[in-house]
Amino acid sequence: MSEGFLTQAKPLSSSTVAFNFVAENSFGIVAPVERTEAELIAAVLQGDAASFEPLVQKYSPRVFATARRYARLEREIEDIAQEVWVKAFQKLQSFRGEAPFEHWLMRLTVRTCYDFLRSHQRNREAAFSELSEPEDDWLDRFAVQPGSASEDADAARLLVQKVLAQLSPPARLVITLLEIEERSVKEISELTGWSVPLVKVRAFRARAEMRKILARIAKGKYL
């Protein structure tokens, strides 16, 4: 292989990123070469910043999906994703390769989202507005017959977003990871850097906090 140039990246399995690293050998034959994540990371660490692009392309959907759990505005979501990738690039030296790159990146993403929640904590109180008519109707249906209130209704989706937006940053993070993404306590501990007992304590408090918010909504509506 004498010289090569990068073209379009195409995500494949978890450990391989296939992309057209077109290489010309001594016979003048041009052939695409697949490089693994480890090779890409090693290349980035050696100063080849362009090798970072296939990683960005492969894992951005996961980063965006995670960011959308914690931020509502598309501008904020993009800011979070951008921050994640800039941090990933700057801290790539700390990636030791013992665990998959995806796990390391998800830790970084979750922690960046948590930082985002903490920095926007002041907006939390102001964010809660009165229930809209469809949300009101959904709650009425639930109050009369819990089974009849559909989980797929837009009103329910909006209501859950409103309730989650009212939670404190640690409560929102732990509820999202534990009860929505259904991760184990150990996994959450690894993702957040909190100890296992701390995760349990925060989960207990988060559930109580959520019940309190729901009680406030119910009180405002039915009492």
Added chain:
Amino acid sequence: MDLEQLRQKLLATARANPPEDHVPYAFEKRIMANLSSKPALDFRALWARAMWRAAAPCVGLSLLLGAWSLFTANDTTASESLSQDFEQAMLAVVDQTEETW
């Protein structure tokens, strides 16, 4: 209304509706452009910059303290020279020992 049931229902709603994972068009190009425009962290340069920033306040503070000590010096207790003061301070322990003997 059963609040725990409502909580479970809302969480089930959130589970049933995972967020989208679409990425804005050419996002990776923007990231790469952003990364290439950001200079690499040079810790030596950062340290030098911090030192230069600290230099002015340090000079200011030392001038202020110098002026303060100059103008508030008590002339009545001051000795004739600095060397005498220094010698006295250094030999204070010896003097005390001699007195106790």
